[in-house]
Amino acid sequence: MTTPTPTPVLITGCSVCHSKDRLSLCAGCKVVKYCGVVHQREHRPSHKTICKTIVKKTAILVQERKETAFFNAHGGGLSAILGSGSLVDPLLQLAQAQLQVDTQTAVQSGLSLLLEMVDITKDPRTGPPDLVPALFLRLGRDQEAYDFMKWWVTSPAPKGLLGPSAQPYADSKDSKADVFEDVDFFKGKCPSLSFMVALTLLKLRLLIDLQALQRSAAIGENVPREILDEIRSHLTSSAVSANKAVLERDDHTPDIKNLTKQVRTMYAAVQEGNSHFWPAVLHPGPNTMAWPESWNFGNKQEMQLALRYTYKAWLETPGAIEAIEELEGGKVDESQ
Incomplete structure (x- = not known):
């Protein structure tokens, strides 16, 4: 029989001590919280890689949003649909990166990005x-x-x-x-x-x-x-x-x-x-x-x-x- 283990839960507080007092978001990924600089520095070695990935994927999505907004403003009609469709892959890529982080903020953000995809297309191939x-x-x-x-x-x-x-x-x-x-x-x-x-x-x-x-x-x-x-x-x-x-x-x-x-x-x-x-x-x-x-x-x-x-x-x-x-x-x- 499987040995019962403590049930993990999404982290809602500091990612090191789980304190919920005086929290601040990581300035990079914005989906991990810390109670102070000491614990942020302590967590940095294990957090650094995914943080950089999320920052990179966020920048790509921000740029794509700007281009889509310009495309929609000057196109309209079919052009607007095509422009919005170009957001699908950056949204999915960022969501998948955020979902590697087990915090409530990361899961909420990843879910929001996926639901934005749903508003753009109901194609089951998109995730x-x-x-x-x-x-x-x-x-x-x-x-x-x-x-x-x-x-x-x-x-x-x-x-x-x-x-x-x-x-x-x-x-x-x-x-x-x-x-x-x-x-x-x-x-x-x-x-x-x-x-x-x-x-x-x-x-x-x-x-x-x-x-x-x-x-x-x-x-x-x-x-x-x-x-x-x-x-x-x-x-x-x-x-x-x-x-x-x-x-x-x-x-x-x-x-x-x-x-x-x-x-x-x-x-x-x-x-x-x-x-x-x-x-x-x-x-x-x-x-x-x-x-x-x-x-x-x-x-x-x-x-x-x-x-x-x-x-x-x-x-x-x-x-x-x-x-x-x-x-x-x-x-x-x-x-x-």
Whole structure:
């Protein structure tokens, strides 16, 4: 059995001591914080390489924005679309560099860049459906992760190379999808292995939280209210912790059984799509560092890309990898 390890979390304070007092951003990358000059200097040897990369990628994007603005101002129409399209690669390159840094600021910035790409094009070759859902989950924005995935599979793809999608993502963000609905809706629609893996994790986060709520309800009469509130404050999924109706429900058994079925369905779908993935989640080895230049459906390289895009979200979800271990061994318990 996998030995439980402390669950890592995104750094929100000083990158050395994690203090949250008197923080300042690194003047270079602007996604790492320090409590003072001493810790900034201490961290510099390990931070220097990625900091320089982010600075370089930022400069490229800034220059591209200037050229795009000029192009749009003097072109308009088709020229404006072409000009905006030239931002796609610099946005992706900078986002990928920032996402090598495990701070909340870096993940938020990387996600914003990817969503800007989404506003420009809904072309699945550009990266957002692979990267965005897991980033929402890393930031604890589970409802938004599901809303994005639901929008992606329901919004028609652009017509032709430059055509916009029928419903731009920016216009759909106020629409809240039902995170508890059956995953059968996604059959045959998931654009990538990473997408399916993120959907599995989202459903698993919901399941883990409802199991915790069920256990807290069982002991509710024997412990003070403040202890129950403390238990509930540590729920993983914001889609559960922010749902008053779910939190106050006495019996979660029906939803637990439904979510268990959904998790099993997604687990099987991922397994069928790429048999390398779940074993790699349990024993990643060097796969999280691989960056294959090409891949085919179901091969090891596809697994490596999906693992690279989603593994940190799995690590940062308490109990998630242990749950996959149980599924791999066929020991999932619906009644917990």
